Amino acid sequence: STATTKTSTSGDPLPSWNDGAVKKSITDYVTDVTKEGSADFIPVRDRIATFDNDGTLWSEQPIYFELFYALDEVKAMAPKHPDWKTKQPFKAVLENNMGEMMKQGQKGLLQIFAITHSGMTTDQFDSTVSRWADTAKHPIKKKRYKDLVFQPMLELVKYLQANQFKVFIVSGGEIDFMRAWAEDVYGIPKNQIVGSSIKSKYEYNNGKPFIIKTPELDFIDDKEGKPVGIMKYIGRRPVFAAGNSDGDLQMLQWAASNKFKNFEIYVHHTDSVREWAYDRKSHIGTLDKGLDEAIAKKWAIADMKNDWKVIYPSGK
C-alpha cells in the first residue's frame, strides 16, 4: 500500500472506552506492531483484522436482526401470497405468533430465510435490504437496527484502519444482507465483508445480464467455517480478531496461530441495563468454551458494562 495515513497523535482514538486494562492492551498492541523498528513490527499487508458482526459490532437480541428482516419481509410480501394466511410457517409470522413460529423449528426458519433471501436478483435484494435498514426499527429499543451498532467498536475499527490495518467482517450472517448496509455504517468496503452465502447464477436475457440468488446453500461462515472463510476471502491469517461467542472461537484460534504478534478480543455482554446481559447459557451468542479459552489464554475481554462509556452512537 502506498497510503501514508498516520494516526493522529493528539486526542484519544478510543474515547468511548473507559481507561483500563482492556483499552490499554489495545493501544499498546497497535502502537507496538506499527512502530518502525519495533521487534514486533507487522508489515502493512499483514495487518489483517477480522470482526464478527452480530453481538460484536451490533446487538443481536432478542433475535438476530437478520431474522427481523426476514419476518418484516414476509409481511411485506404477504399481499402477493394470499395462501400464507393459512400456511405455516408464514401464518405464524403474519399473526406475530412467536410461540407457533418457534414450533416450526429449523425447517420453518429455513423456509422463511429462503423466501426472503432468494428468487430475486442481487440488485433487487440489495435495494430491498437497504430500504429496510434505512427505516426499520427494533421493537424494544425503538431505534433503527443500523443505529444499534456499538460506538466503542466503531472507534476500534476506525483506529485500526487509521493504523493501516485492513478490516474485514467475518460473520455468520448472509453476505449480501450485510453488504447492503454495512459498508456505510462501519466504513468497511463490500469486498471486505465475508459471510454465509447461498449460491447464485448468471443469466443473460435480451442483452441484459443479471444474477439471481438461488435457495441453494453455498457456505456457512460460522465456527470452523470462519477460518475457512478467512482463507477463502482474505488468503492470510488475521493478526487481530474480535468476536463475542463460541462461534468465533476458531477464528480467534486462527489469529492466535499467526506468526506475527496478534490480538484476540471477546466482547462480553454484561450490561442488562444499557444492552443485554448473557453468555454461557444464552440461546443466541453463547459464550462458554470461548470464555474459558479467553481466560486461559489471557485474550482481551471487553466487559460492556465496565469498559464502555456508551453503547450506541449518540444522537441517533
Next chain:
Amino acid sequence: STATTKTSTSGDPLPSWNDGAVKKSITDYVTDVTKEGSADFIPVRDRIATFDNDGTLWSEQPIYFELFYALDEVKAMAPKHPDWKTKQPFKAVLENNMGEMMKQGQKGLLQIFAITHSGMTTDQFDSTVSRWADTAKHPIKKKRYKDLVFQPMLELVKYLQANQFKVFIVSGGEIDFMRAWAEDVYGIPKNQIVGSSIKSKYEYNNGKPFIIKTPELDFIDDKEGKPVGIMKYIGRRPVFAAGNSDGDLQMLQWAASNKFKNFEIYVHHTDSVREWAYDRKSHIGTLDKGLDEAIAKKWAIADMKNDWKVIYPSGK
C-alpha cells in the same frame, strides 16, 4: 478510501503502449471518470477493475502455466510414490510423454490436479507454489513463468491503481495458486485475487489450528462463473474489465451492464514472434464469440503485435 494518491501528471503512464486508438481510449476513459465535476465521474468505491489472468496478465501457451506447475510437482513428489512409475496418468508425466498424457483426458488431468493441489495445509501449498514460481522456467521461453507477465498490462494495473481503482484478478486458475505469487508480481493484494477453488477444512490438533485443502471442488471461476465470482468476492459490478478469451465474455458483459461509464478490453494474441498468435480456433484461450461481441459493441481490442512496444518486462 482516505488515500489521496494522485496520478503523476508528468510522464506517460503507459510507456509500453504504442500511441494509437486503444491507448488513447484507455487514458481518455480514466481521465473522464476520475475528474471531479465530470458528468461521468465515478466515486472511488465504485472504481472496481477486474482482470483475467491467463493470457491477459501473463502468457498461457503451450499449456496453462498452472498445469506446468502440476507436472513439475508430480515429478518432485515421485520419489515418495514409487508406484507412479507404472501408473497412469503419472507414468506419462514422469516420462514426459505428452501424447500419452493427453490420452488420459479430463480424468487424468483432474487426478494430477488433485494430487498437486490438495491433501496439504494452505501454508504448505503456499510455500511450495512460491518456491516453484521463484525458480521454475518456461521450457520454450527459458524465462521464469513469473517473468512472462505482460509489461503493458502491469502498467495498466498500476495506472488504474494510481487513479484509485481497486484492481482484482478474476481468473479460472486456482485461487491459492495465484495468491502464492501474484500479490508481489502484480501488486494486487491476496484478498483481491479471485479464482476457482476447492474446499478446505479447519483442523485443530494439540492446540494448533491448520487448514487442509481437500480434493472436493468448490467453485469454477470461468464463463458464467466470473460474474458470479465477482458478486461473491467483490459485491459490486466492475467498471473496467479485461480478458482475452470467450471465458471472459460474461465478465465483460457484467461490466458493460454497470450504470457507471465502463470500459471493456480484450487482449488479442496476434504476435507469433514475440509471444504467440491464436484466437478463434485455439485449444487454449479461444477468442471467438467474444471477438465478435467486442467488435459489435466497440469494446477495446489490444492487438499485441501493434499496440505493445514490448511484451515482457525487460532485464528479466
